[in-house]
Amino acid sequence: MIPGSPAGRQLRRLALALFLALLPACQAEYPQSVLHPKGEFARITDAVFMQTVWWAVLVFVLVQGALLYAMYRFRGRPGDAEPDQVHGNTTLEIVWTIIPAVILAVIAVPTVKAIFKTNEMPSGKPLTVEVIGHQWWWEFRYPAYQLTTANELHVPVNRTIHLKMGSADVLHAFWVPQFAGKRDVFPNRETRLWFVAEEPGNYPAQCTEFCGIQHGKMAYRVVASQPAEFDAWVAKMRTFAAAPPAPPAPAAKDTVRTTSVGASLQRTATQDPAVAEGQKLFLAKGCAGCHSLVALNAPKGMLGPNLANIGARSWIAAGTLENTDENLAYWIREPQLVKQGVLMPRLGLNETEAKSIAAYLRTIR
């Protein structure tokens, strides 16, 4: 095959196409990977990491090679004379002290630069989100929009997101690998983190600081969308209000809410008997004691996650189950089987009751 020939070019194009086809496949296979950064913070750290990896590969090959060579070359044979009793070599020892020192200095420079870069928020008007870790779910508040939500963080792409974080109980850690490194959250101490999401998508994320029995199921999603879509989401969320929002969003005109928790309950009460039943049970069984359905100026200090827009979320129980009708009903009926030790008690609901509540929650979207 002649490199310049049309066939050769075709082949190369095919190879390139194959390679490009594999790349996204790779990323899709590892949606929580740190190796495919989708945001500025993660890109900065990835760059310095990859540089270190190549140094490591070089050192690995050379040193491991020297070891293997010595192991082969100097294997003893029967009858060998006693080898030269060498005790050391000062020049050599100085050289192999200096070479690693130089390599480390070469790694240290971009490391320190990256430390300062990642500690400083990029300029531009950031969107501030307050993050509160709970055993075992995440609360997100948007002071600019007076909104509260849980377990699904919505952000616009290409805008700096500034996180002010805390915990309601024990230590947790916030981690969205595609966007930024981890940051621990503490009770009574604010920690901060920033990131810029560069690509729209629904990203898996999870708590990484051990926080008790259900640390393993304290996941969440980050939904990054185009600014217009994000604005639509905000407008929609603002309709989950105790009082009519001003100005009311057009989509919510037919669903006026009047009371605090019960506000959104009245929304679809007329559509389906199961939904109406679920709405009653939601109050009667005490769900509303821990879960608010109000996103706008939501009450603070609720024990359970805010459920405004629960019907539209992709996952439930903090990333434990996909948000299907069946899963939702099962979770409501048997929380201790789904997530042993979770603070949501088993209420002793029968299957119909659980399904009614699930049907009702499905309408909260």
Add this chain to the structure above:
Amino acid sequence: MATTVLGHETHAAAAPSEKTGLWSWLTTVDHKRIGILYGTSAFIFFLIGGLEALIIRAQLFTPNNNLVSPDFYNQLFTMHGTTMIFLGVMPLSAMFFNYMIPLQIGARDVAFPRLNAFSYWVFLAGGLLMNAGFLVNAAPNQGWFGYANLTSRQYSPGLNVDFWLFGLQVLGVASLAAAVNFFVTIINLRAPGMKLMRMPMFVWMSFITQVLLLLAFPVITVALIFLMFDRFFGTHFYIPSGGGDPILWQHLFWIFGHPEVYILVLPAFGIISEVLPVFSRKPLFGYAAMVFSGAFIAFVGFGVWSHHMFATGMGPIADTFFALATMLIAIPTGVKIFNWIGTVWGGSIQYRTPMYFALAFIGMFIIGGLSGVMHAVAPHDLQQTDTYFVVAHFHYVLFGGSIFALTAGAYYWWPKMFGRVLDEGLGKLHFWLMFIGFNLTFFPMHFVGLYGMPRRVYTYHAGLGFDIWNQMETVGAFIIMLAFLVFLYNMVKTHRGAGTKTPADPWNGATLEWSISSPPPEWNFDTTPQVHSRDALWEFKREHGGMLPEPTHGTGAGIHMPNPSYWPLVTAFGLLLLNLGIMFSPKTGPWGIVVGTSVLFFGFFQWVFEKGYSEFTTPAHGAHH
């Protein structure tokens, strides 16, 4: 022995003097027997820790697996970590400290033989207390690092944290007592002519380890006392609602915890530095650099603790300091690796089982060291920390490092301790199974960690790409299990008579322990050796013009040896009762504390006023004090 000292039985009539049987082991103050006790207990704890790991791996074999409950899983990973560190690697090192340090420096025992026995019994008490939680399904479940404020009464109301807290506190007493003992032993009991810079490298690394223990354990002791006060007496050292700060725990824990890493690995460096020269038939390359790099690692090791805490958001200045200090440690570590390769280079390598493990140690430690440098890249450590990438790293240094080295040590010193060489064929089978199993288990963890799998999660979802890697890891873990079954079989086979009695010096050793019979007599050396150089035994053999004749030993008559004593055991038991007393005091009141303290002090008084040593009769054999 008192009874061998003619005419002087009377003053020690009450003291136990059996040489065989259970009672002789309970009352022994012989450093070699205590070494064997340490080794046996630690190996059993190690197997328990391994079993815990196997259950963990079985649970993670498939996504959303329900083999064990979340709480039991948390108990398993907490106990796996705690066990392998405090009840596995540390006391396995202590086995070699006990058995080998006095032999290598030409001493008859450690400086404080009864304190040595006390250390062992306290260690055993701590290990049992730590594991006792399993009996009531309340084993520690908060992680080996026990981060506040999850450990507070509010979030951990059960006994789980208490078993850990008091278990660790008791183990700390054992470690500190032992560290004082070996520190003094190495400083004071070296044979004449064995200057510091003539000591075997294992003694040097052990010595540095004792310094680390002496400086690091007080910190964890204080941290645990604070935790005990928070849990039992209502203080708020770590409780934010009371004005305390959970970060205080993290600083205290890691100021202890990072030097602890070197406590685990420096003895391994020492063992490797003994094995490589002997099986290369060539002295250790760059002895002085090895000593100083070890000391430098230990020193800087106290200045890097916050690299465990980058995710807490310490700010750019602190991040920079701890990142650079951590990178700095790579330099002396590199020197060690190069010097080990330099030791092998130009040698005549004898491929015996200990050498297999020692050479693999270098290879595995290089990988662990390189991933360590990656952690030092602080901004990216925010991505790595608390993922399986870190799990991969520390298993490469603690398993690929410490465990491989300890296994090399076991095969190397087995003939000295038990008079028989372990079977070579089985030893090599053990090696290959362990080498393959180890890499199959832990190398994929690098990938699965970078693909986003956090540590300490009892399960994971399908669809995140973790499945295949976890399956490989689980298969690898069971291959490691096979390796240790082969090891156990090797021990049994060797001692069922198949192994031949070995000469005193089967490997052409360089150090003094090979100059005496295997196993050595109770008093080790009939005459204290006079040392003129490093690698003292090689020097003797060179002067002699070949291998020395098999050593013969006298009756030991006239040699000044400590009496056996049961008071260390009683005192250790009192310490255990005291800690149990505090632990259950919310239910039982102060009675346990009163009883425990009484037994403890009774033991102390009896110990202090016991006649510990028999007197000299004839100085014929030249006691070395």
